[in-house]
Amino acid sequence: MKTVADLHMHTNHSDGTLNPTELARLARAQNVDAVALTDHDTVTGIKELVEETNRLGLEAIAGVELSANFHPGTLHILGYGFDPEGPIRGKLERFQKAREERNPRILEKLKALGMPLTLEEVQEIAQAKGQVGRPHIARALEAKGYVKSYKEAFDKYLTKGAPAYVSKAAWSAEECIDMLHESGGVAVVAHPVQMKLQGMELRTKIGELAGLGLDGLEVVHPDHKPEDRETFKQLAGEFGLLTTGGSDFHGDHKPGIQLGQGRPPYEFLERLRERIKERKGN
Numbered sequence: 552m553k554t555v556a557d558l559h560m561h562t563n564h565s566d567g568t569l570n571p572t573e574l575a576r577l578a579r580a581q582n583v584d585a586v587a588l589t590d591h592d593t594v595t596g597i598k599e600l601v602e603e604t605n606r607l608g609l610e611a612i613a614g615v616e617l618s619a620n621f622h623p624g625t626l627h628i629l630g631y632g633f634d635p636e637g638p639i640r641g642k643l644e645r646f647q648k649a650r651e652e653r654n655p656r657i658l659e660k661l662k663a664l665g666m667p668l669t670l671e672e673v674q675e676i677a678q679a680k681g682q683v684g685r686p687h688i689a690r691a692l693e694a695k696g697y698v699k700s701y702k703e704a705f706d707k708y709l710t711k712g713a714p715a716y717v718s719k720a721a722w723s724a725e726e727c728i729d730m731l732h733e734s735g736g737v738a739v740v741a742h743p744v745q746m747k748l749q750g751m752e753l754r755t756k757i758g759e760l761a762g763l764g765l766d767g768l769e770v771v772h773p774d775h776k777p778e779d780r781e782t783f784k785q786l787a788g789e790f791g792l793l794t795t796g797g798s799d800f801h802g803d804h805k806p807g808i809q810l811g812q813g814r815p816p817y818e819f820l821e822r823l824r825e826r827i828k829e830r831k832g833n
C-alpha cells in the first residue's frame with residue numbers, strides 16, 4: 552500500500568545538491584512512495600527524475616516552485632500536473648531571465664564589499680546545473696573563505712535587507728496561478744507560514760487567493776508547527792482548497808531536512824490528481 556507522497560523537493564537544477572537520479576534513489580531508500588520535483592523556476596530536471604522513478608517503481612508527478620511578489624513575508628507557489636515538455640517551458644523563461652539579471656548585480660555588490668567572485672566561479676564551486684541563485688553564491692563565498700559558513704553568507708550579505716541583497720523581478724500571485732492553469736497544472740501555496748500573516752489578515756489573503764483560482768495549501772512542511780498545520784488545514788476546508796505536504800528537501804543546502812520528512816500522506820496526492828483532472832476537463 553502507498554502511504555507517503557513527498558510533493559516538495561529540489562535538485563541541482565535549482566538550489567538542491569543532488570541530481571534527479573540521486574533524488575529518486577534517495578526517495579526509494581526513505582520509503583517514499585510518490586514524489587514531485589519542485590525546482591525553483593525550472594522543469595528541466597523532471598525528465599531524468601521520471602526515468603529513474605519508473606525504473607524504481609515509484610510514482611512521480613511534475614512540479615515547479617515560483618516566487619510571487621508579496622509583503623511582508625514571501626509567497627511561493629507550487630505548480631503540479633502540467634506537461635513538463637509542454638508550453639510551461641516557454642512561460643518560465645521570463646522567471647529565469649529575472650535571475651540572470653539579478654545574479655551579476657549581487658556579484659557587483661560583493662565586489663564593492665571586497666569579495667570579488669565571477670559567475671563562472673559561482674557555477675563551478677556550486678556545481679549548479681541550471682538555475683543559479685543566492686544559495687550558490689553563499690556556497691561560493693564560503694569556498695573562497697570570505698565567510699565561515701553558508702549561514703553567515705546569508706545573514707551578513709545575502710538576506711533581504713543585507714548589503715549585497717538585490718530584489719528579483721517577480722510576478723503577482725494572480726499571474727503565477729494563471730500561468731500554471733494555462734500550462735495544464737494546479738497551484739498550491741508553499742509553506743504558507745512564510746507569508747508571515749496571522750488571524751484575519753491571513754484569512755483574508757487566503758480567501759483572496761482562493762478567489763483567484765488557487766487549488767491548495769501546503770499543510771505539512773518542516774517550517775510548520777502542529778498548530779500551524781491545524782490553522783492551514785482549517786482554512787483549506789473553509790475555502791474549498793486541497794491540502795498537500797512535502798519536505799522541501801535541498802540536500803546539503805538544508806542539512807537538517809530529510810527527504811520524506813513529515814511523512815505527508817499519499818491521500819493528498821490522490822486528491823491533487825483528481826483536481827488536476829478536473830482542471831484539464833474544463
Ligand code: AMP
Nearest residue numbers: 566591683684685686702705706710801
Ligand atoms: P533565491 O531564489 O536566489 O532568492 O534564493 C532563495 C533560496 O535561498 C531559498 O529557497 C532558501 O533556500 C535560501 N535562503 C533564503 N534566505 C535564506 C537565509 N536567511 N538563510 C539561509 N538560506 C536562505
Ligand code: ZN
Nearest residue numbers: 561566591801
Ligand atoms: Zn530552494
Ligand code: FE
Nearest residue numbers: 616627741742
Ligand atoms: Fe519555498
Ligand code: FE
Nearest residue numbers: 559561616799
Ligand atoms: Fe522549496
